[in-house]
Amino acid sequence: MSGEYDVVVVGGGLAGMTAALTSARLGRRTGLITGNVVGGQLVSIDKIEGVPGFPEGVPGYDLCPMAQEQADAAGVELLSGSCESVAAAGDRWSVTSDGSSVTARGVILATGTALAKLGVPGEERLFGKGVSECASCDAPLLRNKVAVVVGGGDSAMQEGLTLADHLSKVILIEQGDALTGQASYRDRVSANPKIELRFGATVTGIEGDQTVSHVRVKDLKSGAESDLETAAIFAFVGVVPNTALFRDLVQLDATGRIGVDAAMRTSAKGICAAGNVRAGSPHRAAAAMGDGATAALAIDRYLANGEWGGPA
Ligand SMILES: Cc1cc2nc3c(=O)[nH]c(=O)nc-3n(C[C@H](O)[C@H](O)[C@H](O)COP(=O)(O)OP(=O)(O)OC[C@H]3O[C@@H](n4cnc5c(N)ncnc54)[C@H](O)[C@@H]3O)c2cc1C
Numbered sequence: 664m665s666g667e668y669d670v671v672v673v674g675g676g677l678a679g680m681t682a683a684l685t686s687a688r689l690g691r692r693t694g695l696i697t698g699n700v701v702g703g704q705l706v707s708i709d710k711i712e713g714v715p716g717f718p719e720g721v722p723g724y725d726l727c728p729m730a731q732e733q734a735d736a737a738g739v740e741l742l743s744g745s746c747e748s749v750a751a752a753g754d755r756w757s758v759t760s761d762g763s764s765v766t767a768r769g770v771i772l773a774t775g776t777a778l779a780k781l782g783v784p785g786e787e788r789l790f791g792k793g794v795s796e797c798a799s800c801d802a803p804l805l806r807n808k809v810a811v812v813v814g815g816g817d818s819a820m821q822e823g824l825t826l827a828d829h830l831s832k833v834i835l836i837e838q839g840d841a842l843t844g845q846a847s848y849r850d851r852v853s854a855n856p857k858i859e860l861r862f863g864a865t866v867t868g869i870e871g872d873q874t875v876s877h878v879r880v881k882d883l884k885s886g887a888e889s890d891l892e893t894a895a896i897f898a899f900v901g902v903v904p905n906t907a908l909f910r911d912l913v914q915l916d917a918t919g920r921i922g923v924d925a926a927m928r929t930s931a932k933g934i935c936a937a938g939n940v941r942a943g944s945p946h947r948a949a950a951a952m953g954d955g956a957t958a959a960l961a962i963d964r965y966l967a968n969g970e971w972g973g974p975a
Pocket of ligand 1: 676710818938940951
């Protein structure tokens, strides 16, 4: 990887793809570093909802490759590996990935978020052996078995519904006393005979020899703990922004997300942020795409006139 770009986009989810696509269409030489997951968080989601122009339930593995094809066709150059650093290099930025560097006058950070861990014993040891983050990947392997989903928000309900299509039973454990996500998911989850809801509880441990055999469930009112037999556990209990690399580069908010102004400009001249990684993101596909386009336009204006804003 080498060369001088107008713009380098870091992150290959919908925010990064849209930013790169828009930038290339504006005539800017644009490089895209996708990291491990081309297509981002949504690529493994079975049924995506709420994206205008796509049928409700469009699979992520259909939608995300389409965005990538559009970016390719617009002339975006795919740069291999994961970004390791972004550092000032005169009036340009040096972006390093897999040990080699390119430079760019504008950089768009779109590294998204990772799912938060439960942080309980057994979670790390049994990851990939019943501890999973992807319902559509593992549901066919769990046919007619029982799985636990932790969380009561959109992701937990969406993935719980996907699991319920294949499994005999899904036990959804939420620490509060109600489901918290969108009404359209709440209604379907509540009406699904295969989904059992347990409120006021949490998982305190995951156990099994070679694979998950049961989880330890704590009733948060009484404090009582009990074992629950399950073949798998999926936790959707929040997300963590992928910003460790950028801590000394741009201003972050208290949650670790990148501060931006309305044009997605960060505190560093020539660097924008887009998608789930930016402060105030509504965590929706449509919003990530909008951010990407906004960021590409802001960088394009900066390259034309050198003017910069940034968060207050
Ligand atoms: C289970 C689940 C279901 C969801 N369902 C829906 C839905 O139905 N409808 C909806 O509107 N929204 C949904 N969302 C939210 C939606 O996924 C996000 O809002 C959106 O995908 C965010 O896109 P993004 O590009 O900002 O981040 P991501 O999709 O997370 O992409 C980030 C990208 O950055 C890359 N990356 C990370 N670190 C580096 C690095 N160092 N170098 C290079 N690249 C890096 C990753 O590989 C990835 O490609 C769902 C989320 C989850 C978790």
